[in-house]
Amino acid sequence: MENVNFTLNLFIEYLQIEKNYSEYTIACYKRDIGEFFEFMQREKIEKLEDVTYSDVRLFLTELHTKKQASRSIARKISSLRSFYKFLLREKIVQENPFALASLPKREQKIPQFLYKEELESLFLVNDLNTAIGQRNQALIELLYATGIRVSECCNIQLSDIDFSLSTILIHGKGNKQRYVPFGSYAKEALERYISDGRKQLLKKAKVPNHYLFLNFRGNPLTPRGVRNILDEMVEKASLSLKISPHVLRHTFATHLLNEGADLRSVQELLGHAHLSSTQVYTHVTKEHLRNIYLHSHPRA
Known part of the structure; x- marks a missing residue:
């Protein structure tokens, strides 16, 4: 998984330098992508280019099984979609397996306010x-x-x-x-x-x-x-x-x-x-x- 971690570091540099994202936002990206890397290890997927849409569906099923909030799952899909978009741009992968993953419907919470x-x-x-x-x-x-x-x-x-x-x-x-x-x-x-x-x-x-x-x-x-x-x-x-x-x-x-x-x-x-x-x-x-x-x- 060394190459995988090297690729993540490249992506983090891109977020810091080109996108100018805050430390908090970058920490969220690292956590979300890191969770997917753990999934890859469990499924014995060695390379990022080997990930298929079927793997993505299995990963999302795991998240739902853990009863993670739809807002949290949506953020993780979004993070990984951006990650693979970057990998496509850098010609590290040939396709984005997260492109077809649909975001779960977000619960529309009415904001709390004061009278x-x-x-x-x-x-x-x-x-x-x-x-x-x-x-x-x-x-x-x-x-x-x-x-x-x-x-x-x-x-x-x-x-x-x-x-x-x-x-x-x-x-x-x-x-x-x-x-x-x-x-x-x-x-x-x-x-x-x-x-x-x-x-x-x-x-x-x-x-x-x-x-x-x-x-x-x-x-x-x-x-x-x-x-x-x-x-x-x-x-x-x-x-x-x-x-x-x-x-x-x-x-x-x-x-x-x-x-x-x-x-x-x-x-x-x-x-x-x-x-x-x-x-x-x-x-x-x-x-x-x-x-x-x-x-x-x-x-x-």
Whole structure:
């Protein structure tokens, strides 16, 4: 299997250099392809070019037997299809046995979101006289105001923020950049934090940095740190709900659509490559439209 592992390393280099994928995405590819290599060893398939469509079907049957989620199986097929597409391009194989494999139907889960009343209580829990309180307030205001991903939030540099236009340059997935606007509440919270709280936190750092959000040691805040902060805020607000940065992203999109924003604009703000990723939020707004109809139509 030495040649197989060498080929995987070539593919990983391609993902890093040509596709500029994140470490997390590359780790998922390695794990998915590695699982297929284990299957090849069990089935005594020595070379990648020896894999047939029948082998692919047997591999998928194994995944279903293990009761893996359809979303997980779909991702593995997609990873291996891309891998073989690369092998075809490099003339390492003659055909792609995963080309005919159909993706399992994905369960359409309706995104969890917060109602305005639940959000309001979160905005009131922070002590704005402390550096940590100012940071936390700026954090939740910005996550709700922009709908950015937690990784994007943690990577914001001070130079990315334009207060005159109330926009932030976001470095998204695949190194794609987009400008995202923010409102007056987020602006006020950010200005307070940057002029006061952030300076206090930065004093504790051993090495100065230009990241917007810092932890109590003055170092850049991590995605896990953001999740811990939100958990603490929920506890302080005595709310019986589970909140994450992604729930705030769902909330941002849902509230925009409920107030009449068009799908294309929301897609651009979220940084979705495909409109289908944004369309999931229309399921949430159906209930809202039904309530409007029932309360507004004379013969409802």
